[in-house]
Amino acid sequence: MAPRTPKRRTVQHFTHIHPLTEFNSAGDFICDGCKTYGSGKTYRCEPCNYDLHDYCATCPLTLPTFIHPKHELSLVVRKQQSTRQNERACDICNESVEGLFYRCKLCEFDVHPLCAASSAREARASPCSSLGVSARSS
Numbered sequence: 001m002a003p004r005t006p007k008r009r010t011v012q013h014f015t016h017i018h019p020l021t022e023f024n025s026a027g028d029f030i031c032d033g034c035k036t037y038g039s040g041k042t043y044r045c046e047p048c049n050y051d052l053h054d055y056c057a058t059c060p061l062t063l064p065t066f067i068h069p070k071h072e073l074s075l076v077v078r079k080q081q082s083t084r085q086n087e088r089a090c091d092i093c094n095e096s097v098e099g100l101f102y103r104c105k106l107c108e109f110d111v112h113p114l115c116a117a118s119s120a121r122e123a124r125a126s127p128c129s130s131l132g133v134s135a136r137s138s
């Protein structure tokens with residue numbers, strides 16, 4: 001009797017008070033986590049018009065990464081401040097970072113979550129590491 005609504009994934013993210021629901025955006029959106037553009041899948045809170053990238057909604061709180069092998073990066077949220085005393089830029093793309101980003105406090109190393117993710121992906125796609133694609137077909 002209940003309408004067959006497909007079950008959507010929801011996440012509770014520490015940057016927002018409400019649960020966020022998986023949503024396929026028709027156009028571009030601005031991620032309310034890392035404040036950069038995204039398209040396609042988002043995690044969204046409809047009443048608040050709050051969007052997070054798929055990655056921003058699900059990325060780990062700490063990230064050991066080869067980009068910065070000495071220390072683990074931690075996911076932090078920078079609140080909007082009226083006093084812009086320390087402008088920060090992503091160490092990968094050099095765009096400014098606000099909102100959600102990965103940081104190494106000791107080195108003042110900052111990267112966007114998606115920049116960290118994409119450079120990790122590129123490294124994994126290097127020819128040295130075999131992808132081990134299954135050749136089996138039944």
Ligand SMILES: [Zn+2]
Nearest residue numbers: 031034053056
């Ligand atoms: Zn984002």
Ligand SMILES: [Zn+2]
Nearest residue numbers: 018045048050
């Ligand atoms: Zn909300």
Ligand SMILES: [Zn+2]
Nearest residue numbers: 090093112115
């Ligand atoms: Zn970046």
Ligand SMILES: [Zn+2]
Nearest residue numbers: 071104106107
């Ligand atoms: Zn460091």
